[in-house]
Amino acid sequence: MNTVLSRANSLFAFSLSVMAALTFGCFITTAFKDRSIPVEIHVSKVMLKNVDDFTGPRERSDLGFLVFDISADILLLSRSQPIFDWNVKQLFLYLSAEYATKNNALNQVVLWDKIVLRGGETKLNLRETKPEYLFFDDGNGLRSNKNITLTLSWNVVPNAGILPLVMGSGHVSLPFPDSYEIYKSY
């Protein structure tokens, strides 16, 4: 503490320790928060095709097509709203389909995703949306599968601490048709 450098050193070290404590406080004030919100998912159209999957097995695989609506109102960035607090940078939302087949007890396919930045969009309201990614099964497990569940989940990207994975409350289960659409391949 007798020279400028030693004073600067202890000042800097003390500030860093205080900052670390504050960051931990930021984490601890938000760690036990429930960030689940009600989500409404509605599927208006389901179509099933049987096409060549050049990336997977050599046989034809099931390819599903969906048209879906999602509405979730509580993505607001505001003081009273639960999702965006001071430990949230952004949300990574994704819509996934879960179903069981003969070979696998649980299949998960991500159909659509979206990044919601802090201060960005306030409401999620999708109408007649098509999936971004192909809904390929690794075999023929989609045909006449009566229980395919669509769920909207999100990762909460924090400033500090853990990266929670939250499932939206509200999912939809839908049956897939028993027959394939007639599909012309050239």
Place this chain on the structure above:
Amino acid sequence: MLSIFKSIPTHMDYKGQKLAEQIFQGIILISAVIGFVYGYIIEQFGWTVYIVLAGFAVSCLLTLPPWPMYRKNPLNWQPAIPESSGENREKPQENLKKKKHK
């Protein structure tokens, strides 16, 4: 170049050092509490960081330069021992003095 900087006196006396430490710890802790509460209220952790940085800057300004308030209690040195004791004993004492003073 370095010798010029080293020739600038930056020392504080002991009570001044204690005072400087208490001042910067107090300023940073207070700014941390203010920043935490403010950031929590407006839900922006960035503001917490900015307020702590502001406290850091203020305490740098207040405690890094050797302001006169940190030099109010200089050490009272023993008067120099008269020359008669001989050259052999004088030299080590001078060295000792310089070391303590730095």
